[in-house]
Amino acid sequence: MRPIRCLRRFCRNEAGSFHVESALLMPVVFWFTLAMLGLGFLAYEKGDLIQAAYEWSERSAYVWKDSHKDAVSGAFVYQDMDDVYAGMVSEGLGWLRASLSGFRQADIALPGLQVSGQSLSGRKLWRSSQGLDGNISGKGSYFNRVLEGEVRADWSREWSSWVQNILSPQGRQLEEGASVYVADPVEFLRTVELVSTYASKLKSRFSSPEEASKALRQLLPGEAQPVIIKSEAQAKAYLQQLLHANGTSLETPYGNRVIDVLDADGFAHEAKYTVNKTDAKLQIQKDAELIRTGKVKGVVWHFFLVQKTGKFDTTPALLRELAENGIMVVYHQ
Numbered sequence: 001m002r003p004i005r006c007l008r009r010f011c012r013n014e015a016g017s018f019h020v021e022s023a024l025l026m027p028v029v030f031w032f033t034l035a036m037l038g039l040g041f042l043a044y045e046k047g048d049l050i051q052a053a054y055e056w057s058e059r060s061a062y063v064w065k066d067s068h069k070d071a072v073s074g075a076f077v078y079q080d081m082d083d084v085y086a087g088m089v090s091e092g093l094g095w096l097r098a099s100l101s102g103f104r105q106a107d108i109a110l111p112g113l114q115v116s117g118q119s120l121s122g123r124k125l126w127r128s129s130q131g132l133d134g135n136i137s138g139k140g141s142y143f144n145r146v147l148e149g150e151v152r153a154d155w156s157r158e159w160s161s162w163v164q165n166i167l168s169p170q171g172r173q174l175e176e177g178a179s180v181y182v183a184d185p186v187e188f189l190r191t192v193e194l195v196s197t198y199a200s201k202l203k204s205r206f207s208s209p210e211e212a213s214k215a216l217r218q219l220l221p222g223e224a225q226p227v228i229i230k231s232e233a234q235a236k237a238y239l240q241q242l243l244h245a246n247g248t249s250l251e252t253p254y255g256n257r258v259i260d261v262l263d264a265d266g267f268a269h270e271a272k273y274t275v276n277k278t279d280a281k282l283q284i285q286k287d288a289e290l291i292r293t294g295k296v297k298g299v300v301w302h303f304f305l306v307q308k309t310g311k312f313d314t315t316p317a318l319l320r321e322l323a324e325n326g327i328m329v330v331y332h333q
Helices: 002-012 019-061 085-099 120-129 162-167 183-206 209-220 232-241 276-295 316-324
Strands: 104-110 136-146 149-159 172-182 246-250 255-259 265-273 298-304 327-331
Touching: 019 120, 019 136, 019 149, 019 172, 019 316, 104 183, 120 136, 120 327, 209 265, 232 265, 246 276, 255 276, 276 298, 316 327
Parallel strands: 265 298, 298 327
Antiparallel strands: 104 136, 136 149, 149 172, 246 255
16 A cells, blocks of 8 residues: 555645646647748748749730740830731631640740740740749740630749758648739730721622622612513613613633623622523633622622513522522512
C-alpha cells in the first residue's frame, strides 16, 4: 500500500505543476504558430503568383493588336506598325484551325524562348514574356473565338521557404491562372465600317429572282388594254418599248448571248413566243453564267400567248430548268 500512498501524495502536491503544463502545452503552441506562419507564406506566394499572371495577361491584351508595341509601356514607332488588316487576316485564318482545338490559337512555354517559324500570335506571346521571373514556369495561351480574343496565363512556381523545408523538404509547386479579354475599340469600329460598306455593295451586286420580279412589277403597273402579239419580233419590240431599253450582246464561255432587252437596272429580258427547246437549253446556260459572273443582276424570260393554240409554248421540264438556274418567268396574256 505504500506506493499507492506515495502516488496520492504526489498528485495532491501542486509544486512544479507550471512546468508540467508548459511542457504539455508548448509543443501545441509551437506547431500552431509554425502552421500560421506557413499559411501566411503560402498566401503571400499564391497572391504574388496571381498578381504576376494577371499583370502579364493584361499587358499582353493591351498591346495585342500590334506586334511592335512595347509590352510594358505600349510605346511603338509609327513606321513599324503592323498593316491595317494584318492581324485580322492572320487571326481570322487562324480561327479555322483554332476551332478544331478548343479555339486555342497559340501557346508558348515559359520561360519564353523565341522559336523560329512562330505565328504572329506566338510572337506576341513571346514578346510579353520577356522580363518575367525566371522561377515561373508554365505556358501562355491565346484563344481566338472570332468575336473575342482571350489571353490566358497558366503558371506554376516552386514554393521554397524555411517553413516549407521543415514540412516537406521536396518542395511544392504552386499553380495559378489568369485570363484577360482582348479589346480594341479602333479595330472594332473599323471592322464594322468594313462590313457595312461591302455588305451594301454585295447586296446591290447580287439579286434574287424575287427581287427581279418585284422590279419588273414596278415597271409594269398595269396595261391599259391588252396587246396582241403574233410573233417573236413583235414580242421583242413590245418589251423594248415597255422597258424603254434596247438589246445588246454579252460574251460568255458558251458563246455570245444576244439579249433582247437590258434595262437600266441591269436586268436582262428575253422575249419568247415560240420556243426552240434545243436553243433554249443553250440560252439557259449562257444566262446562268451571266448571273454568276455578275454581268447582269438577273434574267427574266417573258412568255407570250401563242394566238394559234391559245397556250404558252412552255413545258414543265423547261420551267423547272429555268427555276433551277435562277431565271424568273413572266407570262403575258
